[in-house]
Amino acid sequence: MKDNQPITQDLVFVGGGHSHAIALKQFGMNPVPGVRVTLITDVSHTPYSGMLPGYVAGLYSFDDCHIDLQRLSQFANAVMVLDRAVGLDLQHNRVLLANHPPIAFDWLSLDIGSTPATLTVPGAADDTVPVKPISQFLHNWDRIVAEVAAHPDQPIRMAVVGGGAGGVELSLAIQSRLQQIYEAANLPSNLTLHLFHRGDRLIPERGKWAGQKLHQILEQRGAEVHLSESVAEIKRGEVRRWGDGEVSAKKVCCESGLTVECDWVFWVTQASAANWLASSGLATNQRGFVLVNNCLQSVSHPRVFAAGDVATMTHHPRPKAGVFAVRQGKPLVKNLRRALAHQPLHSFVPQKNF
Ligand SMILES: Cc1cc2nc3c(=O)[nH]c(=O)nc-3n(C[C@H](O)[C@H](O)[C@H](O)COP(=O)(O)OP(=O)(O)OC[C@H]3O[C@@H](n4cnc5c(N)ncnc54)[C@H](O)[C@@H]3O)c2cc1C
Structure with a gap:
């Protein structure tokens, strides 16, 4: 003015x-x-x-x-x-x-x-990284990439909660980025990646074929896809050394009783x-x-x-x-x-x- x-x-x-x-x-x-x-x-x-x-x-x-x-x-x-x-x-x-x-x-x-809705799941607000706000998510992601690049020989366990388009895309992107690091270091993959989804097929907002195809691609890339699994609670596990620092494990507990321990849990569920x-x-x-x-x-x-x-x-x-x-x-x-x-x-x- x-x-x-x-x-x-x-x-x-x-x-x-x-x-x-x-x-x-x-x-x-x-x-x-x-x-x-x-x-x-x-x-x-x-x-x-x-x-x-x-x-x-x-x-x-x-x-x-x-x-x-x-x-x-x-x-x-x-x-x-x-x-x-x-x-x-x-x-x-x-x-x-x-x-x-x-x-x-x-x-x-x-x-x-x-932002992804987390509040209804005990432990999620404190012990997971919501994909939004994006600035906060990227801050965590940049740190993970730096640590994996510095210590590619160390195993890392990750989970993505939410099998809609955002969660699937993010899972593929995570796998792709870390795979580049392992290949550059001449090492086999040290990533374990879990994708949890409440529905019985991925990206339910799209046709059946797309969900099945993406499921197949994720599995080919070594990801474990857990369908019809509703995450009911995130519990804090033991602290372990990771890279130059420490990371506390998170137990992803599903309603079915399935429990998977991970180092990082990304939350990509329905918007709130x-x-x-x-x-x-x-x-x-x-x-x-x-x-x-x-x-x-x-x-x-x-x-x-x-x-x-x-x-x-x-x-x-x-x-x-x-x-x-x-x-x-x-x-x-x-x-x-x-x-x-x-x-x-x-x-x-x-x-x-x-
Ligand atoms: C992994 C992922 C992939 C996606 N890919 C696609 C895609 O390919 N195509 C697509 O159409 N959609 C995609 N989406 C959905 C998309 O992110 C959202 O629909 C889109 O960002 C909404 O835009 P917006 O302008 O409403 O808000 P945003 O882009 O979220 O912008 C909101 C802004 O407001 C700021 N803000 C928030 N709260 C406050 C506050 N209290 N005070 C001041 N500032 C505040 C934030 O920092 C941010 O800068 C994706 C989502 C995810 C999670």
């Missing part, structure tokens, strides 16, 4: 997800006079999730698959606040932050994604929403996702918009996938501009196939 332009409205973005990355770019290309744009984000670099398994497999670098939100904010002339939103005060239109005073808004847009959304009074569905109309506007609070995984369109619910978050970017921008101009909003219908 130009220095001499009086600020008449505050537009606050929470989360630098896929829809907001597009929105910020568009606001940078075509700014709205008199509007102060603020981005609240808990990370300075946000990942493009579709490339995450490629990063794990060693195909992409960090920079390849991350968007630098500081640079994007500069381009959009937005103030970037590096902090985690922890609540909303919807009576006074303020976002509550973990480490800063509340930030007031006239218009608010939420694109904070989702942050608790503070529902507790702030926003209308949400049973899983806590913000209910929005065809204009991506909250059905309970018209000054609040939401897009990406965190939003569920009441008339057009879709699976939680990054492609929808990307496609919602443009309609979100259009409607935020119209809201700022006090004009009627435009509806849109998301694509069915992806």
